[in-house]
Amino acid sequence: MLNSLSGRFLVLTTVFVMLAEVMIFVPSVARFREDYLLLRLERAQIASLALLADELIDAELERELLDNAGVFNVVLRRDEVRQLVLSSPIPEDISATFDMRDATPLTLLHDAMRRLLDPTDRIIRVMGSPVQDGGLLIEVTMETGPLRAAMIDYGLRILALSAVISVITALLLFLAVRAILVKPIKGVIAAMQAYADAPEDARRIIIPQAGIRELREAEQALASMQTQLTGALKQKDRLAGLGAAVSKISHDLRNMLTSAQLFTDRIEGSDDPLVKRLAPKLVNSITRAVNLCETVLVFGRVEEPPPALNRVNLAAIVSDVIDSERLAAGEHDISFAEDIPYSMTLRADGEQLYRVLANLVRNARQAILATGKPGEICITAGEDEETWWIHVADTGPGLPARAREHLFQPFQGGATKGGSGLGLAISADLVRGHGGRLELRRTDETGTEFVISLPKTSMALPAAAE
Template identity: 70%
Template sequence: MLNSLSGRFLILTVVFVMLAEVMIFVPSVARFREVYLLNRLERAQIASLALEADDMLTSELEAELLENAGVFNVVLLRDAVRELRLSSEIPMPVEAAFDLRETGPFALIRDAMKRLFTPGNTVIRVIGTPVRDAGLLIEITMETEPLRRDMIEYGLRVLALSAVISVFTAVLLFAAVRVFLVRPIKGVVSNMQRYAAAPEDARGIITPSAGVTELREAEEALLKLQTELTHALKQKERLAQLGGAVARVSHDLRNILTSAQLFTDRIEGSEDPLVRRLAPKLVGSITRAVSLCESTLAFGRTDEAAPVLGLVRLADIVADVLDSERLAVEEDRVVFISEVPATMTVRADPEQMFRVILNLVRNARQALAGCDGDAHVTVAAGEEADAWWITVADTGPGLPPKAVEHLFTPFQGGARKGGTGLGLAIAAELVRGHGGKLTLARTGADGTVFHIRLPKGDGVAVRAA
């Protein structure tokens, strides 16, 4: 219970109320002492009036008056004349004198605390102003033990009352916290647990009902989160089902298209001029369809093998990529350039790095289709203290804004008409598997540049022997 929110509030309330009562207790005790001393001065003044009524008081009556007033002697100052009105034997020397006419609040508190925590009986002199203008000054001597005893009794009463008030306040606050805070919070927690057990069930979404503003805001934020998450999970489930269906269709369609590709090889040998003219276009269409099926299947595989990292010569990989792409270009219209140092090696999986660079170079080549002027695709590489970098640049027209916005998103980042965007998505995923990052460095009317950064890990430059 003490570790709960309401239990902590209960303890803190008791502590804070007691601290507040202590702050009240100190000036209260000081005020009690001041009133006590003023009362002694007034009683002594009243006792001295009996002497004015009868100058021939007996010693027994004078002692009784002093005892009733609680003092040893009384001195009045009238018309600049100091008069010892009542007196008796003082049992011990006077320890201190206190002038209540000029004492401020802090001095009263200091003197009261000193008296409260100083045991023993002493005699003090108290000076004040007579009531009803009976003189200029009244002075008495008295013992301190009765004063300290009454101060302690008064302080205990104040502390007892403070304890009762603090407990009563703490209980009320405990009940209020339970009703207005703990119960709504438990309701939110219970809803979160119920929703976590079945996040697809829309019935578990919270309905904001708290009256406290902060809790209401928390419930509304949770409502938004749960709603978005439920929709995302449903969409994910639908996409997973759709992905499975697409993968099966792509697999079967690839087999059909592969058979069709074999038939087109025989069609190309036909003597019919029309057939010979249309056959290459048919072959190209079937090849692109097969490539799309293979890309879809590759992206849909969740068991993509982790990269087997080793030191590989990057120039060899780039040369294989450029050689394969040159075969797809008619009449050397696109110039492929490699600016990779011949001896440079990187820590990478050769097969996966080949796929990454092939995707980027192929996209660059396709971006140059139909472009006037120089058409260059350049692959460059270098190294820094902690990483290798590779760039693939082209002199094409740049990427459209929509393609840049969803560049690495599958089925949304296609940069050319009819493209799926799978190539860049797969390339980015393979680079992340190497601990690196694939980014778009720049794009515009003068071309596009993609940048690959691969961490070295040990910070040591690696060169081929």
């Protein structure tokens, strides 16, 4: 029980209430001592007035009056005359005098603690003002033993009452904490455990219903996290299923493309000039398709094969990409431009770099076609001492807000209606495999521009792979 939140709260409440009562204990005892002494002065005054009223009181009655007042003698000053009214033998000398007329709170606290800690029975003189204007001054001598005993008895009763109050208070707070805090927390824990058993089940996502603001905020944060996790798990399942399906399709598609590749070998022997010009491009396209089918199973496992780095001519790759996209654009008013130094050679995987550029240019072409207006796609490149960079820019309508928010995320960052966003995700992975970066430089109503940065040193490859 003590290891639970409510159990520890019970103990802490009891301790804190007792500490508060201890802080009240000292002033209470000091006030009790003050009332005790003032009461002795009042009784002594009543006894002295009885004697003044009848001066024929015998010694036995005088002694009874003193015993009733709890003092040894009484001195009453009236009309500037100091008069010993009642007296009896004092067993020892007076050890201290206390004037109750001008005692400060600190003085009362100090005197009370000294008396409580001093077990010796002493004789003290106490001075005060008579009640009901019965004189100018009254003073008595008395023992401290009965005073200390009364103070101890009062203090013990105060501590016992404090203990009872603290236990009752702690018990009530214990029950309140269990009802207000512990029970809702256990409900959250039970919801978390139920969700952990089947995180794909959206019905197990917690529904925030706590009345306490902090607990409700915690439930809302947990519900948001569970919703995102369930969505991610479902997307992962879809990706896994897609990977299995694509792997099966790629197996049959590879066989078909292999057959088509055999036919293109014969087409290359044709004497037709147009066929001779287009046949190499057809062969390259089919070869790339076969290679892509062979690696699609690896991509289905969310992995890309490491790039086979070679020295490749960027202008030739860009030319192949533009020729393919120009054919796909057909008669639409889309112009293609390139500004690539003819001798610019990169250290990269030519096939993967072709896929990156083809994805970017294809997205740009589709974005321009969707507007129904003329447009231009431009590829430029350059280099410095550390980096090769390639810019792919278009004059399309720019990326929509959802595409910018989920850029490079598969099935979420599609730039066109019905798009899957796989092209950008694949391109980003391929560029990272080279140790480089694919970044969105700008996108607005005037167009979009992506930048590919490839390092000239191979030191960045391990970090990119990681």
